Amino acid sequence: MKITPTDLRNVDVFKDAPLEDLDLLVEKSILRSIEEDGFFFFQGDPAAYFYVLLSGRVKLLQSNPSGQQVNLRTIKGWQVFAALGAIRPEALYPVTAQALEASAALAIESSFLHEMMQTRPYLNFGLMQLMTGYIQEMQVRYKELATERIDRRLALTLLRLASQIGTRIQEDSLVVEIPLSRQDLAEVSGSTMFTVSRTLADWERQGLIETGRERVVIRDPHGLVKIAEGLEAS
Amino acid sequence: MEYLINMEIKIQIKDDWTVDDTLKNDPRASNVFFRERMHCPGCYMQKFCAIKDVAAIYQVDLAKLLSDLNNPETAGKNMSRR
Numbered sequence: 592m593k594i595t596p597t598d599l600r601n602v603d604v605f606k607d608a609p610l611e612d613l614d615l616l617v618e619k620s621i622l623r624s625i626e627e628d629g630f631f632f633f634q635g636d637p638a639a640y641f642y643v644l645l646s647g648r649v650k651l652l653q654s655n656p657s658g659q660q661v662n663l664r665t666i667k668g669w670q671v672f673a674a675l676g677a678i679r680p681e682a683l684y685p686v687t688a689q690a691l692e693a694s695a696a697l698a699i700e701s702s703f704l705h706e707m708m709q710t711r712p713y714l715n716f717g718l719m720q721l722m723t724g725y726i727q728e729m730q731v732r733y734k735e736l737a738t739e740r741i742d743r744r745l746a747l748t749l750l751r752l753a754s755q756i757g758t759r760i761q762e763d764s765l766v767v768e769i770p771l772s773r774q775d776l777a778e779v780s781g782s783t784m785f786t787v788s789r790t791l792a793d794w795e796r797q798g799l800i801e802t803g804r805e806r807v808v809i810r811d812p813h814g815l816v817k818i819a820e821g822l823e824a825s
Numbered sequence: 826m827e828y829l830i831n832m833e834i835k836i837q838i839k840d841d842w843t844v845d846d847t848l849k850n851d852p853r854a855s856n857v858f859f860r861e862r863m864h865c866p867g868c869y870m871q872k873f874c875a876i877k878d879v880a881a882i883y884q885v886d887l888a889k890l891l892s893d894l895n896n897p898e899t900a901g902k903n904m905s906r907r
Contacts, residue, residue, distance in 0.1 A: 754872060765874060813870075
């Protein structure tokens with residue numbers, strides 16, 4: 592696969608690069624072709640190279656000591672990955688890069704890019720853009736994870752309480768009443784009043800429950816079960 | 826003490842029976858729920874949810890569900906939903 596310097600303008604970080612920089616990058620880079628399921632590098636390896644994916648798809652995954660894997664993101668054509676070494680030369684790759692299909696990437700020495708960064712503002716700005724994008728994405732995902740846990744805990748609590756002290760209050764539809772206040776719920780579920788109130792208000796808006804002074808009515812039990820068990824829409 | 830093993834008279838599950846009653850009557854009924862991918866066994870709403878509620882929630886034919894629950898060992902293939 593032949594890459595010309597101008598091809599590199601497809602990469603966000605290099606779109607404003609002068610031609611002489613692009614020539615230099617192509618000259619200094621190595622082409623790496625990896626077959627499907629093969630690896631570009633492993634988590635914990637020294638971050639010696641910075642990669643530009645040319646073709647194929649690569650997934651970045653992290654493992655914890657017990658072998659659980661988390662898929663961090665998928666890299667598509669003309670996207671950059673493993674930029675960490677260019678910024679922190681002593682860094683280790685925080686992820687493993689595995690090819691989802693036969694892939695080819697340009698590998699550029701991190702130290703070389705680090706040198707270039709000393710005198711090229713466009714490069715610094717470009718990498719900062721990349722990083723802030725990642726941070727925003729992580730913030731959204733983190734928020735989703737944190738609130739999801741609270742939702743599930745509270746839903747489980749409500750259902751458990753319903754089975755213990757709830758009563759069915761309507762014949763024709765499945766509606767269950769629990770004689771507890773929000774404060775009681777907060778204490779039982781190990782949450783704060785603020786979080787419980789906010790979640791209950793959300794659910795009330797969605798028609799899942801109804802709240803009164805000293806009672807919670809479950810209007811859509813199956814809906815609550817889906818939240819509690821993390822079920823997809825059945 | 827002698828027990829009757831093959832009872833000739835079987836109690837019929839009706840649509841207003843709760844899931845809890847149904848499972849207590851014959852635990853084999855759980856096979857019907859699992860086969861239909863229903864999350865009823867172990868659900869906290871077991872004591873409240875009647876079979877007719879289950880049919881409405883999972884959008885399956887109530888008559889077929891009752892028939893299967895009353896004959897868990899001979900129940901047929903998956904019911905189609907929606």
